[in-house]
Amino acid sequence: MDKMLSLEEVSLHFKKNGALFSAPEYFTALDNISLEVYRGETLGVIGGNGSGKSTLLRVMAGIFRPDTGTVDAGDATASLLALQAGFDLNLSGADNAVLSGLFQGYSRTDMEKTFPYLEEESGLGRFFYQPVRTYSHGMRARLGFTVSILLQPDVLLLDEILTVGDEGFRGKAEAIVRDRLRSNQTAVLVSHSLPQVERLCDRALLLDQGRCICVGDVSEVIRAYKDSIRL
Amino acid sequence: MTSESADLIANVDVAIEWGREAHRKKDWNKALERWSIGRTAFPERAVFSIRSLEALIELGQLESATLFLKEVQKQFPENPETLTLNARLCMLRDNHGDAEVLLKRARLEHPNQSAVWIQSANLAELSGDIALASAYFQEGERQVASPEGMFILHGELLMKNELWSEALVVWSKLKNLCPHLQIGHVGALEAERASKQSGSRRDTPNDSELGSLDNQSIKLTNSSNLKRSLAQNSLAAFLELVWVKALFGMRSEIQRTRLGYIWWFLEPLLYMVVYYLVFAVLMLRGEPDFAPLLLSGIIPWMWFLRTVTAASSSIIIGQSLLNQTSVPALALPVVEILQAFMKQAPVFLLLFVFIIWQGYEPSLRWFLIIPVLLVQLLIGAALGLFIAGLIPLFRDLQRLIPSGLTLMMFLSGIFYSYEMIPPDWQSIFLMNPMAFLIKTYRDVLLSTSSPDLFLLSSWFVIGLGSCVLISEVYRRFQHHYPRWLLD
Numbered sequence: 212m213d214k215m216l217s218l219e220e221v222s223l224h225f226k227k228n229g230a231l232f233s234a235p236e237y238f239t240a241l242d243n244i245s246l247e248v249y250r251g252e253t254l255g256v257i258g259g260n261g262s263g264k265s266t267l268l269r270v271m272a273g274i275f276r277p278d279t280g281t282v283d284a285g286d287a288t289a290s291l292l293a294l295q296a297g298f299d300l301n302l303s304g305a306d307n308a309v310l311s312g313l314f315q316g317y318s319r320t321d322m323e324k325t326f327p328y329l330e331e332e333s334g335l336g337r338f339f340y341q342p343v344r345t346y347s348h349g350m351r352a353r354l355g356f357t358v359s360i361l362l363q364p365d366v367l368l369l370d371e372i373l374t375v376g377d378e379g380f381r382g383k384a385e386a387i388v389r390d391r392l393r394s395n396q397t398a399v400l401v402s403h404s405l406p407q408v409e410r411l412c413d414r415a416l417l418l419d420q421g422r423c424i425c426v427g428d429v430s431e432v433i434r435a436y437k438d439s440i441r442l
Numbered sequence: 443m444t445s446e447s448a449d450l451i452a453n454v455d456v457a458i459e460w461g462r463e464a465h466r467k468k469d470w471n472k473a474l475e476r477w478s479i480g481r482t483a484f485p486e487r488a489v490f491s492i493r494s495l496e497a498l499i500e501l502g503q504l505e506s507a508t509l510f511l512k513e514v515q516k517q518f519p520e521n522p523e524t525l526t527l528n529a530r531l532c533m534l535r536d537n538h539g540d541a542e543v544l545l546k547r548a549r550l551e552h553p554n555q556s557a558v559w560i561q562s563a564n565l566a567e568l569s570g571d572i573a574l575a576s577a578y579f580q581e582g583e584r585q586v587a588s589p590e591g592m593f594i595l596h597g598e599l600l601m602k603n604e605l606w607s608e609a610l611v612v613w614s615k616l617k618n619l620c621p622h623l624q625i626g627h628v629g630a631l632e633a634e635r636a637s638k639q640s641g642s643r644r645d646t647p648n649d650s651e652l653g654s655l656d657n658q659s660i661k662l663t664n665s666s667n668l669k670r671s672l673a674q675n676s677l678a679a680f681l682e683l684v685w686v687k688a689l690f691g692m693r694s695e696i697q698r699t700r701l702g703y704i705w706w707f708l709e710p711l712l713y714m715v716v717y718y719l720v721f722a723v724l725m726l727r728g729e730p731d732f733a734p735l736l737l738s739g740i741i742p743w744m745w746f747l748r749t750v751t752a753a754s755s756s757i758i759i760g761q762s763l764l765n766q767t768s769v770p771a772l773a774l775p776v777v778e779i780l781q782a783f784m785k786q787a788p789v790f791l792l793l794f795v796f797i798i799w800q801g802y803e804p805s806l807r808w809f810l811i812i813p814v815l816l817v818q819l820l821i822g823a824a825l826g827l828f829i830a831g832l833i834p835l836f837r838d839l840q841r842l843i844p845s846g847l848t849l850m851m852f853l854s855g856i857f858y859s860y861e862m863i864p865p866d867w868q869s870i871f872l873m874n875p876m877a878f879l880i881k882t883y884r885d886v887l888l889s890t891s892s893p894d895l896f897l898l899s900s901w902f903v904i905g906l907g908s909c910v911l912i913s914e915v916y917r918r919f920q921h922h923y924p925r926w927l928l929d
Contacts, residue, residue, distance in 0.1 A: 225928065269924070273768055276921035293766035301694040310690060313683045314767040317670055331607060334573030342697060353573065382581035 213250035215287050215397045216366050220245055221270060221280035223421075240266040241277065242421040248366060253398045255412030255429060257405065257436050263421040264401045268368045271399060287397075289366035290315055295355035300344035304335055307343055308358045315362045325361060333357040356384050360391065367391070367398040385411075405433050454484055461493055473497045488518040495527055504534060522552035526561045533565055541565050556586045560595060572603045583615070590620050597629045601636075609633040675768075684773055688780040710789040713744070714796065721857070731888070734800050738887050739856035739880045741793050745786045746822050746876055747847055752778035753826025754843055757834055761927040771923040772916040775830040779823045790815070797887055810886045810893060814879060817898060820905025821875045827912045831919075834926040854880055859890075875901055 221244045224237040240263045248254055248271075256264050269275045270282055272291050297314060298307050308329055312322035330339040333353045335346075343351060369388070385407070392398055392411055402408050408415055408429060415432035417424040417439075425435050457480040464473035474497035481490035491514045498507040508531060515524045525548040532541035545565060548558040559582025566575035579596035583589040593616040600609035610633040616626035696702045717740055722733035753775035757764070760774040790811075798804060833839050854876040863871055872878045878897060885893040 225925065269765070273921070274765065274924045290768065291766055296766040297760070297763040297769075299690065299694045301697040302690055306690050306693070310687060313679075313686055314763065314769050316675070316679045318679075318682055319686050321670065331605075334576070349571075349574070382577050382584075386580055386584070 214247050214285075215250050216248040216271060216282070216284045216289055218244055218246050218270070219281045219283070221277040221282060223266060223270060223275060223277045239421045241270065243280070244421075244423050245280075246416065246423065246426060248397060248399060250397055251395045252413045253392045253396075253400060253411055255408035255415040255432075256399060256401045256418060257403075257408055257415060257432065258418035258424075259440070261420075262418040264418055265370055266421075267418065268370050268399060268401055271366070272368050284366070287365035289368060290362075290364040291368045291370060292359045294359055295351060298343060298351070298355065301342055303342055304329075304333070304339040304346070304354045307354070311358045312362060315364070317362065329354075329357055329361065332361075352384075356387075360387060363391075363396070365397060367396055369398060369400045369402075371401055371403065405436070409433060454487065457483065458489060461490070465493060465497070468500075470497045470500045474501065488514075488521050491517065492521060492523045492527070496523075499527060499530055499534070504531065507531060522548060522555045523557055525552070526555070526557040529561050529565070533561075533568060538565060538569060553581075553585045554587065556582055556589065556592050558582070559586065559592060563595070563599065567599060572599070572605070575599060576605075576608065579612075590616065590623060593619070594623075594625055594629075597625075597633075601629070601633060604636070606633045606636045675770075680770065680773060683769070684776050684780060687773070687777045688784065691777060691781050692784065706785055706788045707792065710741070710744075710792055713740075714792065731800075734797050734802065734888055735859060735884065736857065737793060737796060738883050739854070741789055742818060742880055742883055743851060743854060743856050743876065745782060745789070746818065747851070748785070749779055749782040749822035750826045750829065750847060751843065752782055753823070754829040754833060755840065757830050757923065757927070758837075758840070761834075761924075764924050764927060770916070770920050771831075772827075772913055772920070775827050776823075779819075779826055782822075783819060793887075802888060805889070807886055807889065811883070813898060813902070814882050814886060814893075817902045817905055818876075818879050820909055821879070821901060824905055824908035824912060827909065827916070831912065831916060834923060850874070850876060853877060856880060859884070872897075875905075 221241055222239065223241040224239050226235045226237060242263075244267065256267060258264050266275065268291060270277055271284075271289050273282070273284070273289065274291070276282075293311075293314075297310060299310065302310070305326055308325070309319050309322040312325075313319070326339070330336060333339065333350075333356075335350060335354060338346065338350065339354075343354070346354070389411060400408065400411060412429050414427060415429045416426040417432050417436050419439065424439070425432055457476075461473060461476040461480055464470075464476050474494055477490050477494040477497060480487075481494055484490060495507060495510055495514055498510060511524065511528060511531065514521075515528075518524065525544050529541040529544040529548070532538070532544065541561075542565060545558065545562045548555070549562060552558050559578050563575040563578040563582075566572075566578060576596065576599065579592055579599070582592050583596070586592060593612055597609050597612040597616065600606075600612060610630060613626050613630035613633055616623060617630055620626065696705060699705055701708065714737055717736055718733050721736050756774040756778045757771055760769075763769055763774075764771055794804070794808075829839065829843065853871070853874055855871070860868055860871055860877060860881050872881065878894075878901065882893045882898060884890050
């Protein structure tokens with residue numbers, strides 16, 4: 212199969228305390244992780260709190276650079292589905308969409324061409340041109356989601372994004388993501404919801420304290436995770 | 443009971459079909475009559491009670507429906523439709539709050555019942571949230587075993603609200619699911635035609651192709667119109683980001699004010715009036731040239747202060763952005779520096795007007811103000827970038843900035859001319875770039891003496907050199923910033 216993104220022996224440590232007169236302590240967020248993401252697959256990442264799931268995604272997105280090891284994405288772009296990142300509440304939905312696009316390297320004119328689509332798809336209608344502070348929480352979530360999903364990278368990194376917004380919107384968001392994943396989109400999904408991982412993913416990876424416990428068939432990995440928490 | 447009807451209800455299935463026939467035609471009187479007959483014949487079957495209740499509600503007999511509901515609830519406490527019909531009653535009484543509570547419970551307990559999703563969508567539509575209503579239908583369409591009815595209601599809702607392309611998606615799904623149902627084909631055709639008509643108005647891309655595509659690819663074709671016209675991580679992308687973000691930042695700042703852009707003149711004008719009144723009028727500082735001297739010092743200083751303070755905290759303020767996107771850290775302080783610069787333009791215009799009003803002749807020499815502004819921009823930017831870059835590593839630095847800048851203000855000769863300090867100290871005093879720049883502003887605008895062009899060029903080189911050097915350091919440590927911010 213075609214590799215989209217590969218990690219080789221990636222480790223990453225965070226400094227725990229930064230006071231001047233005490234020796235810094237480190238804590239290992241990722242410990243010698245090697246893995247491949249293949250074209251068109253959806254890889255689920257599961258594990259307890261603090262197991263390094265989000266850090267792993269940020270390494271894949273190129274936001275964190277690992278202390279040792281390499282991340283190779285070739286020419287592919289990988290980015291987090293960053294809902295409402297950098298939203299300015301005083302600006303309109305349209306302006307915020309432009310800003311979100313700029314953060315991912317699109318130009319203002321690229322984004323302006325998508326206004327009719329965004330207006331329609333987000334269900335905001337004329338609210339799209341009103342300041343975001345006048346929106347309800349659900350409307351903000353819809354705008355953030357619709358914009359993010361539009362800025363399609365080659366590898367889509369999803370960090371617990373399907374838990375935002377109201378109940379009705381969550382259903383819609385998951386449906387859109389599912390449509391996306393069924394097509395040829397390559398994606399890595401971090402989720403606490405095991406049924407969700409089961410529904411959406413082709414392969415799964417279990418992390419524990421920064422180490423990769425197992426990777427492979429979704430139901431087997433989920434079983435391993437369930438066993439590990441029962442201990 | 444007539445003998446004819448007694449014969450008919452000999453079989454439960456026949457009785458149900460008998461009631462359904464009237465129900466489908468929405469002949470509620472007849473439906474109520476037939477369901478009630480069925481209920482007396484088969485009291486243990488919930489369907490007759492539930493449908494009678496529904497017919498009562500549809501007939502608008504809310505009082506008797508409420509009483510009857512209690513009876514049905516007692517007899518069939520487990521039946522999910524007692525929840526949804528109760529919610530329907532609440533809705534008809536405009537009690538949306540209770541209806542939502544009931545439906546929420548119903549959605550949790552009976553997600554495979556279509557009535558649950560239909561009533562939820564109903565309530566959302568009543569509250570004016572069509573998108574939510576549509577989302578409920580979509581959820582229901584996934585959860586319910588035979589969702590045809592829901593598809594039809596969903597499609598009709600979207601058509602009613604002129605959401606043609608979404609309606610088209612729904613009709614095409616129905617078409618695929620139940621090819622024998624005529625309504626799916628008709629609906630799809632109508633939605634397609636309507637979306638074509640509105641498409642020319644709204645300029646929706648690819649609408650004409652929608653008919654030939656299945657519903658899954660619709661979102662993809664629409665969104666794939668988005669093409670990157672800038673190479674990622676290129677200088678062009680960086681400049682576009684900084685420019686638009688600065689522009690939008692200014693728009694955002696004045697968005698909540700009534701006077702809007704007028705504030706860019708008004709605010710500095712008020713400052714100038716205050717300083718003029720306090721120092722030149724109230725304190726009666728003898729010499730008549732004091733007001734222009736003061737303002738030609740305080741205005742460049744205010745710009746410098748704004749540049750450095752805004753830039754230095756920008757990376758801390760923008761940390762969530764740096765943690766979620768690959769925006770380079772350098773962009774954040776540069777945006778602030780650019781904004782401070784743009785806001786300064788009208789202020790300098792006011793300063794020129796004031797100086798002319800005070801009786802100074804504008805001369806060709808005033809054009810020298812352009813290199814002076816440029817040098818100040820570079821010096822302010824260099825200092826702002828430097829501090830902004832260090833703060834994520836040494837947060838304590840943030841505490842030192844206000845006092846440090848105040849010290850620098852008093853050492854820059856804003857309220858006095860550098861000539862007032864002992865001559866031995868003057869050359870050291872002027873090593874402070876802001877002191878030198880303020881002196882040069884005065885040399886140029888108030889013709890106090892000829893500006894030191896050599897020193898100005900030197901500061902230009904130093905400023906430019908530091909900006910380039912610091913940007914390079916940023917670029918090199920770009921990937922460290924998100925982690926430094928978390929450490």
